[in-house]
Amino acid sequence: MRVVNRSLRWEIEDQMKLHRFNMHQLAELTGINQGNLSMALNGISRSFTISQLDALGKVFGKVPGWLYELYTEECISEEKVSRPRLIPYLVRCAEVGRNDCIDAVIPKILDNPKNVQIIFAAAEKLFNKGKEKESERLYELVVENVKDSFSEMLATSHYRLFAVTQGTDAEKNWKAVIRFDPFRNRLPESYRLDALYQLARACYSLKKWSEVEEYAGELVELSTVVSGDEVVALKKHPVYYYGKGLLYLGSVLERRGLYEQSKKYVRSYADLEWPEPLNESGQKEVEQFKIWGKANFYTLEVLTGNEGIINEYSDYLASLNKLNDIVAGLIAIVSSANTHGFNVDHVLARFSGSIERFDIFNKHLILSDRHLQYRYHKAIYEFRNGRIQEGLDEKLRFLTLANDMKKYEDGFQCVLSFETYQERASARQLKTYRSTMRVKEEEI
Structure with a gap:
């Protein structure tokens, strides 16, 4: 029997004695099958899953992460790496802050470079559970260890890191754009639209108008050609990304003071046309673009010096009763007041x-x-x-x-x-x- 199994068994059996639990009581309290629990403690089968170890720790009153440092050998033997055990183990280590355990196990995983897929799978599970910050370190490990620059796994890791690092720090955001940009066209199609949207969005806040124009143009073009399973996998209906591309193109022209040219784009997304019948989610997006289109027509009229429309615009902003629309409207109104x-x-x-x-x-x-x-x-x-x-x-x-x-x-x-x-x-x-x-x- 392996030393680590005896160590785990000794720790658990010690706690059983301390709490005066027999095997039946412990099985009842943890929800672990009594037969499986007995075989694991007696070294007859591979030991516990990480969720079972957590259940034991909870019953014994231990903090999350108890005995994780002894669990590594349950995942990796001299013969092979256990993907079904390692992925949940890495996820839990990240969730409870046992980075010391991650540090200890990563070199063993990467003895075989193909095992970087295990790290990626754990990062994806964390990200999809809403644990973006916890996933960041694992994605960085993927980026450091994937050598094929055209790998979709590498591109996806860069995409996730870009999303995780976006905040209100302009300098950090721009560095993230530069780092991710070369990988945007290597993503799976189902991610590319959202990636382009996020890039355009970030660059808009940074006033990088040429980059916004580039990403928005790609967004418009790509959104019209996705189909089948790609549509199902998208975060939003393709019409959303199409409309956003038009909106950003119009906004760049507005920022450059080309108001009449900007109106052409506003008309396009205020009355969106789509080559196929829209489902309910697509129709909702179209309705939202009508609202944005109306607001932006008001904005452009005000910016061109139409003082007579300001009260009407104010009434419209009040009717929307959304703080983000109000701040956008007031920027246009106050800016125009200064100009005119x-x-x-x-x-x-x-x-x-x-x-x-x-x-x-x-x-x-x-x-x-x-x-x-x-x-x-x-x-x-x-x-x-x-x-x-x-x-x-x-x-x-x-x-x-x-x-x-x-x-x-x-x-x-x-x-x-x-x-x-x-x-x-x-x-x-x-x-x-x-x-x-x-x-x-x-x-x-």
Whole structure:
């Protein structure tokens, strides 16, 4: 009998004696078949599954991960590696934070390079259980150990890592885009659409307009050719990705000030046409694009200087009653007010309650960028209307957000603007400014 089996048996039998459990009682308490439990403890068959070991630990009052360091030899013998035991073992080690056990077993798994598939399978199980952060380390191991650059397993691992690392740190997000980009066309077709969408989304928040245009164009093209099983495997109906591609293409033109050209794309996704009959989920997506299309028509009209439509647009935003739509609408309204000399104090007063809640966006990729944009345009609006103290407050909010998102270029522009009015800043504002700048210097 192997030493590790005796060690496991000794530990479990010791706990049985301590708690005064007999075999029947322990089987009842753990839900493990009494015959299987007896054979495992007597070394007649391979020992416990990891879930059975967890059940035993729970009955004995042990913390999750109890005896995991002794379980490795239940998964790997001199003869072979047990995939059915290793995958759940790696998953549980990651879930309970037993990284020491992962460190110990990985070199043994990788004695045969083909066994990297086991690590990948465990990472996928974690990811699909919503344990994205726990899966990150295992995907990194796959990336480090797969040598075939055209491997779908490698491309999928890069895709997962890209998804896991997306946050409000602009610098980190851009590095993730650069790292993942070469693998986007090597993914299984069922992942490619979502990958392109996520790339376009990330680059939009980073103001990388050429990249957004590239990914959105690919998104439109690819979404029209997927079929069969690929459609079933998609996160969303293909019409969603098609519409998103058109939306991003239109948004890039809007950001470049090409409003009339942007309207052509808005018309396309506001009245989406699809070559095949749509199921219920597809129809819901089409209806959502109609809502976005209407909102973006208002946006473009406001940006072109149509002051007469602002109250109507405000009514529409209020009817939607969605904070992310409100911040997007206010960016357009305040930006246009700065460009064309409108007074929109009544609009800002109307949505003051919503504006007070914009801080909840600060942990979300796209929405934190919208919040940043709003503070930028609002500061200019306050300065333009002679409200210097209010403008400086907005600049301080902007600078804090830019620092948190590591958008240092935006932060630098804010510093220059703040210092223009520094002599008129209050003692409180100067204290906040200096404190924020110290934090920024430490981070850089």
